[in-house]
Amino acid sequence: MRIEALKLAPITGDKLIETSNIIKQPEKTFGEFLSEALSNVNQLQNDAKQASLNLAAGRIQDISEVTIAAEKATVALQLTMQVRNKVVDAYQEVMRMQV
Numbered sequence: 001m002r003i004e005a006l007k008l009a010p011i012t013g014d015k016l017i018e019t020s021n022i023i024k025q026p027e028k029t030f031g032e033f034l035s036e037a038l039s040n041v042n043q044l045q046n047d048a049k050q051a052s053l054n055l056a057a058g059r060i061q062d063i064s065e066v067t068i069a070a071e072k073a074t075v076a077l078q079l080t081m082q083v084r085n086k087v088v089d090a091y092q093e094v095m096r097m098q099v
Contacts, residue, residue: 037080038080040076041073041076041077041080044069044072044073044076044077045073045076045077047069047072047073048066048069048070048072048073051065051066051069051070052066052070054066
């Protein structure tokens with residue numbers, strides 16, 4: 001999400017002389033954000049799998065590429081799991097509240 005500066009012209013009396021146009025970008029919903037994040041994690045997992053297969057087939061000679069791809073996928077999955085755990089904890093806390 002970009003943040004644009006708001007430019008205002010000087011005010012004379014009760015009238016505004018000129019204002020700049022503010023461009024609003026459509027904001028993503030939480031569901032869209034979550035779906036995009038899960039899709040990115042899935043893509044990292046697929047990239048790591050493909051790198052492993054390429055190493056086994058002899059198409060990749062540098063094992064560090066495979067290790068880096070696997071670590072990226074592992075870290076992304078761990079982060080996703082931690083976010084999921086926090087969301088579940090927050091939901092359970094809300095459900096324990098008395099109205």
